Amino acid sequence: MSSPGTDDLSFKRARNVKEQVIGSFLFLSAAVSTLVTVGIVAVLFTETVAFFRAVSPVDFFTGTEWTPLFQNPRFGVLPLLSGSFLVAAGAAVVAIPLGLLSAIFLSEYSGPRLRGVLKPLLEILAGIPTVVYGYFALTFITPLLRTVLPETDVFNAASAALVVGIMIVPTVSSLSDDALRAVPKALRQGAYGLGATKFEVSTRVVVPAALSGILASFILGISRAIGETMAVTIAAGNMPNLTLNGLESIQTMTAYIVQASLGDTPHGSIGYQTLFAVGMTLFVITLAMNVLSQWVMARFREEYQ
Amino acid sequence: MSGSASPLGGTPSANDRRRRLFGSIFAITCGAATLVGVLALVVLLADVLRDGLPRFDWALLTNFASRFPERAGVKAALAGSIWILGLTALFAFPVSVAAAIYLEEYAPRNRWTRLIQLNIANLAGVPSIVYGMLGLAVFVRALGFDRSIIAGALTLSILILPVIIIASQEAVRAVPDSIRQAAYGLGATRWQVVSSQVLPMAMPGILTGTILALSRAVGETAPLIMVGAVGFIAFTPTGLGDPFTVLPLQIYNWISRPQADFQQIAAAGILVLLSLLMAMNAAAILLRNRYQKDR
Incomplete structure (x- = not known):
């Protein structure tokens, strides 16, 4: 320090004060993220409690009819849950094989140059706004489905599931690719040394070694599919429908929230509270899946030096 | 691997041939799966271009929304998206970077810090519509911002907060420790090390x-529907309290109309949105390349 001798101490004190002020500001910024979580939980919780004062939780979780905005309202959430899970299951059927095989191709079969082209291309899929996927589903996939299977409704779960599946391919492929690439070279070389073919090395050595990351990517992808909103709102329709038939019009939890908030749901009304009750259900399910994905990743991780 | 491998120089056994055949089939399947993803992207873009290009002209950018599809444009939506983009950057950037600096440079390595970190990771996985509900209850109702630009921008700011924090943490973590130690060695305080090195x-x-997170915010629809952005607005916003619409919402509004003409204008709107996103991503790539050259 080249401070002029006499003021050394007060200079240091001033400097310390400044350091502390900045430190506190930085801490408060980090605390904001915690505040957001507290806010989300508090808001969902308050309105959900208000909702359950009017509607019994048993009716909500076991009822098979969802007509909350009708004259004679029914508050059974099962049709919305089945809608969300139908779309998510269909999306998983598309995204899991495509994503995993793409990841194996990127990590095991393609050289750095091919990989450098393919990986960013796949990641563009993740950057396209979901409303665009909705448009694609409605104007391309649905007409295609209806030519093959004429009994398909204009709005149907299958079209939404296909498009959401495409949307989450990069989630699955990127995370699985990371997991596969984290498997040490020595393991592969050991297997080759025993005379294994590339196929055998990939499927019997590398994939099992990366299994925790791969499973975590599946769970995270499905969680994204459940939380997906615009594409399913546009393509799957707004018909709460307890069905496993993907060719019918359905409504997901997210699509209901959009539909209800586009309409007139005054603050404090039961319609307003249903938004948060459904939102809470959605939040709990996706949070549980995200936590499960992190747990799988940590619990079953193979450690290599 | 159960079969006997052929001895060196010998003719491959039937088993070996089968194994190699399996290998080739598998390799082709994996390559095909990757191509399906790429192909989906190509088909999607072709679909939008085919429908939207005829309407992708100057009038599209200068006209407001209209009941008549031939006169409809994205002026209000584009202006709204740019407002939202600017304000979201203004709110989210300083807080996220400060949070990242705290976590990487200041925070003690204890249980609380791990908890904050875990919380941020989980926030990044919360569906965007849930942020919309928070925005609706807090910004629109409790703070009384009503259905305004500022309510929308604040909602999207907290939506992309975790994304920017995680990216910034990685960037801060990539700075070599030797730089910090050299600065400390010269007597710099913690903040001097952080701010100047x-x-x-x-x-x-x-x-x-940040740019990549913002491009996510620009493409978001659902949370803004929750906070009451509307699909039909015939003026450009002039202040923080104005009602607003954004490109994705305008597109959604058009998609949900049955007439084919509105489908076309929706596709043209998508082209505007994708152009905006491409410009932002190009900026991000330029930055990244410059950064890599400097190293």
Whole structure:
């Protein structure tokens, strides 16, 4: 320090004060993220409690009819849950094989140059706004489905599931690719040394070694599919429908929230509270899946030096 | 691998041939799966271009929304998206970067810090519509911002907060420790080390992450529907309290109309949105390349 001798101490004190002020500001910024979580939980919780004062939780979780905005309202959430899970299951059927095989191709079969082209291309899929996927589903996939299977409704779960599946391919492929690439070279070389073919090395050595990351990517992808909103709102329709038939019009939890908030749901009304009750259900399910994905990743991780 | 491998120089056994055949089939399947993803992207873009290009002209950018599809344009929506983009950057950037600096440079390695970190990771996985509900209850109702630009921008800011924090943390973590130690060795305080050494080195990475997070905000629809952005607005916003619409919402509004003409204008709107996103991503890539050259 080249401070002029006499003021050394007060200079240091001033400097310390400044350091502390900045430190506190930085801490408060980090605390904001915690505040957001507290806010989300508090808001969902308050309105959900208000909702359950009017509607019994048993009716909500076991009822098979969802007509909350009708004259004679029914508050059974099962049709919305089945809608969300139908779309998510269909999306998983598309995204899991495509994503995993793409990841194996990127990590095991393609050289750095091919990989450098393919990986960013796949990641563009993740950057396209979901409303665009909705448009694609409605104007391309649905007409295609209806030519093959004429009994398909204009709005149907299958079209939404296909498009959401495409949307989450990069989630699955990127995370699985990371997991596969984290498997040490020595393991592969050991297997080759025993005379294994590339196929055998990939499927019997590398994939099992990366299994925790791969499973975590599946769970995270499905969680994204459940939380997906615009594409399913546009393509799957707004018909709460307890069905496993993907060719019918359905409504997901997210699509209901959009539909209800586009309409007139005054603050404090039961319609307003249903938004948060459904939102809470959605939040709990996706949070549980995200936590499960992190747990799988940590619990079953193979450690290599 | 159960079969006997052929001895060196010998003719391959039937088993070996089968194994190699399996290998080739598998390799082709994997390659095909990757191509399906790429192909989906190509078909999607072709679909939008085919429908939207005829309507993608200057009038599209200068006309407001209209009941008549031939006169409809994205002027209000584009202006709204740019407002939202600017305000979201203004709110989210300083807080996220400060949070990232705290977590990487200041925070003690204890249970609380791990909890904050875990919380941020989980926030990044919360569906965007849930942020919309928070925005609706807090910004629109409790703070009384009503259905305004500022309510929308604040909602999207907290939505992309975790994304920018995580990207900034990675950028800060990538600054070599030797730089910090050298600065401390010269008597610098913690903040001097951070502000004059760590931040300048991490800034390109932070900015790249921020731009990518902002392009996510620009494409968001659902949370803005929750906070009451509307699909039909015939003026450009002039202040923070104005009602507003954004490109994705305008597109959604058009998609949900049955007439084919509105489908076309929706596709043209998508082209505007994708152009905006491409420009932002190009900026991010330029930054990244410059950064890599400097190293």
